[in-house]
Amino acid sequence: MRSSNEDSAIRRPCAANNYLTKLVRGQAATTCFIGVGLKTSLFFDFYLTNFFVKMVNMSKPKVLILSLVIICGIGLFFGNDLLNLYSEFSLKLPQIGEEVTNFLSKEVEKVILTPPPLRSGADNPQSVLTQKGVINWTNSQRAKYGLPPLSENSELDKMTEAKVNDMLENQYFDHISPSGEGVGDLAKTFGYEFIVIGENLALGDYKNDEDLVQAWMDSPGHRENILNDRYQEIGVAVKKGVFEGRTTWLAVQHFGLPLSVCPSPDEKVKSAIELNQDEIGSLQTTLSNLKIEIQNMRPKRGELYNQKIEEYNNLAAQYNNLVEQTKALIYQYNIQVNKFNECVATGG
Numbered sequence: 001m002r003s004s005n006e007d008s009a010i011r012r013p014c015a016a017n018n019y020l021t022k023l024v025r026g027q028a029a030t031t032c033f034i035g036v037g038l039k040t041s042l043f044f045d046f047y048l049t050n051f052f053v054k055m056v057n058m059s060k061p062k063v064l065i066l067s068l069v070i071i072c073g074i075g076l077f078f079g080n081d082l083l084n085l086y087s088e089f090s091l092k093l094p095q096i097g098e099e100v101t102n103f104l105s106k107e108v109e110k111v112i113l114t115p116p117p118l119r120s121g122a123d124n125p126q127s128v129l130t131q132k133g134v135i136n137w138t139n140s141q142r143a144k145y146g147l148p149p150l151s152e153n154s155e156l157d158k159m160t161e162a163k164v165n166d167m168l169e170n171q172y173f174d175h176i177s178p179s180g181e182g183v184g185d186l187a188k189t190f191g192y193e194f195i196v197i198g199e200n201l202a203l204g205d206y207k208n209d210e211d212l213v214q215a216w217m218d219s220p221g222h223r224e225n226i227l228n229d230r231y232q233e234i235g236v237a238v239k240k241g242v243f244e245g246r247t248t249w250l251a252v253q254h255f256g257l258p259l260s261v262c263p264s265p266d267e268k269v270k271s272a273i274e275l276n277q278d279e280i281g282s283l284q285t286t287l288s289n290l291k292i293e294i295q296n297m298r299p300k301r302g303e304l305y306n307q308k309i310e311e312y313n314n315l316a317a318q319y320n321n322l323v324e325q326t327k328a329l330i331y332q333y334n335i336q337v338n339k340f341n342e343c344v345a346t347g348g
Contacts, residue, residue, distance in 0.1 A: 112184050113198035113228070113255075114175040115221020120204025129238040129249050131157075133209030138226055138234065138253070141217055145227055153256065155192040156235020160252040162186060163199075167250055168241040173203050183254065193259035195344050198225040200253035203243065212251055231255040262343035265336035269329055276326040283319045287312065 139149040163186060166177055176182050183199040186192075200222045206212040216222035225231075235254040243250065294308050 110184070110194060111196040112182070113196070113221075113225055114183065115200065115219065115225065117173050117175070117201040117203065118215060118219055118222060119173070120202070120206055120215060122205055122207075124205040124207050127205040127207060127249060129206065129212060129240075129251060130209055131236045131238055134213060134236045134238060134251065134253070135234055137210050137213040138236075141213060141226055147227060147229055150231060150234035150255065153192075153233040153235055153258075155187075155190050156233055156254040156256055157237065158235070159183070159186045159190050159192065160235045160237035160254050162190075163252045163254075164237045164239045164250050167201075168239065168243060171243065173201065173243070173250075175199055175201065187256075192256065194256045195259055195262060196228075196230050196255075196257040198228065198231065198253075198255040200225050200251075200255075202251040203248060205248055206251075216253075225253070225255055228255065230257050232257055232261065262340050263336070265333055265340055269333045269336070273326060273329045273333060276322055276329070280319065280322055280326065283315060283322070287315055287319060290315065 135150070135152055142149060163183075167173055170178055172178055183197055187194055187197055200216055202212055202216065206215060213226070216226060233256045235256075236252065238249060238251045240247065240249050242248075290308065290312050294305075294312060297305055297308065299305070
């Protein structure tokens with residue numbers, strides 16, 4: 001038999017103080033609670049269904065008026081959100097093109113060949129060296145190996161003369177001066193633009209010009225300079241003077257392949273590219289800031305908003321046009337660089 005308390009818990013309407021008293025009571029309360037929720041749901045379903053039935057039975061004018069009232073209510077509460085949503089879809093910011101970065105081809109680096117200086121311990125009191133004689137014997141050696149003669153160049157002559165005087169004055173015998181200058185620096189000082197340049201140095205009492213050139217030919221590094229098929233020009237200086245307390249001869253040879261033999265890339269085109277890249281970077285920053293400003297504007301409508309959109313669109317068009325122009329310049333410049341590099345690789 002059921003106790004009276006149990007009967008009371010099952011029959012009694014749901015009450016908060018009956019939920020957790022006993023397991024049986026808790027089950028009964030839960031069942032009752034679900035029943036209440038179901039009744040509530042049925043209540044709303046009934047009235048919602050009844051509302052739509054009434055709308056169907058309404059005359060068309062009444063339905064139209066009711067619809068307008070509902071739409072106005074939605075617009076009143078959600079008008080700003082709807083307008084902002086419309087602005088998001090109807091006023092899309094244009095996509096800006098890819099920024100131009102470093103797409104330039106690199107020019108081939110200039111080559112400088114400087115074998116270790118050559119010293120002679122021979123003692124020839126009657127030693128005489130001449131500038132023209134050294135050039136002639138150098139070309140004679142080239143002719144033996146089927147190479148064309150080198151043309152004497154006045155800038156290279158001036159460079160060699162400056163080098164031999166500097167070595168005697170500062171008492172050093174090396175390709176690099178105490179001040180840190182080498183043959184490349186001399187070329188820059190005297191305005192000799194080159195692709196390849198070389199320097200041979202000799203110190204000692206060689207019998208004559210032929211003996212000096214032969215001594216260079218017997219040295220692998222100096223021989224390589226004399227027989228280099230890329231050189232086209234030569235400069236030579238010889239001078240007798242006191243070096244390390246002893247009177248002796250110093251000789252300098254400079255070889256060169258001048259830059260003029262290859263068509264150099266147009267520096268004006270390169271400068272235009274660099275200027276454009278600076279302007280592109282500036283526009284990129286301005287566009288990014290303006291886009292953030294537009295995205296944060298509320299409401300997304302009105303004269304000020306439209307002005308910002310128009311400003312962004314104009315800047316974006318300017319940016320994209322500049323990018324395309326710069327890409328065309330880069331393409332043009334890279335063609336020139338590639339032609340120059342091919343010329344350098346083949347020795348002109």
